[in-house]
Amino acid sequence: MKTEQEQEVIVTPAELADAVREATHAVFSTMLNLELDSGRVSVEKVEAAPSSGVVSLVGLAGPWVGTGSLSCSAPFACKLAGQLLMTEYTSICEDVLDAIAEVTNMIVGNVKTTLESRLGAMGLSTPTVIYGRNFQTRSARNQEWTVVTFDVQGDRMCVQVCLAPNPDAASKAIRPGFPVPHLLNV
């Protein structure tokens, strides 16, 4: 029988979804002045990436490793950037990609803060943003993704997180800036 210290720590999709909801609502209400619905939760074996639009990825590393991502259409990315920077954008540009990266960074960063009390300190990578058509992203590890799909004033956005214990945590230091490897098929 395991002692209390040896009990395996688990994070359920429901916990991840709650953390994602809380963080996303905080960012949208505080910095974007946009109202979100409560979000629909699903658990996917394969990352639910769109075939076109914008995907922003942030890696988590430490005793637990994983990735958080935000994906949406190009017009909605322009809308988010416009709300954040108080400027109108009609097409994807550096400002829009940077804004989406920062929104993702704030959401995943707040999810991380929520989970750190139970899972231990984790590092956060700098965001990577992908924009294009007919692409898919895949995590190199076979993990489940907790996907929360939000409807925002007629638009749709997905925030998803995969997180798993790091088998190498005891022997390797945190390497912020190095996300879990992703395979990108363009």
Added chain:
Amino acid sequence: MDVLIVDDSAAIRKILQRVLRQAEVPVGNVYEAGDGVEALAALKAQPVGLVLSDINMPNMDGLEFLSKVRAEPHWRDLPILMVSTEGTQAKVLEAVERGASGYVRKPFTANQIKEKLAGMF
């Protein structure tokens, strides 16, 4: 008063610059840096009266930047407000122990930044 904003996100630098212009503290020139290395170089080139700095940045993070600034006697009293997604008590305490004058967690409202600045001056 001249200000240095340190953040690897151009979006956040723009937002903070806008908030600073609305704040009650008198703001002159606003300089920008994308990481701690650039920030140290900027400080050496141009003295400022206030620094706003992120924590998670490439090359040199905000905590290391903070320690390096405080190690210099002439920058020991320079007001430095940390603005970061890092929100655990441990991280906030670490920033304060390294010499942060204040801490605001992202996401933030303009009023949170303004109130924090008002308390620092």
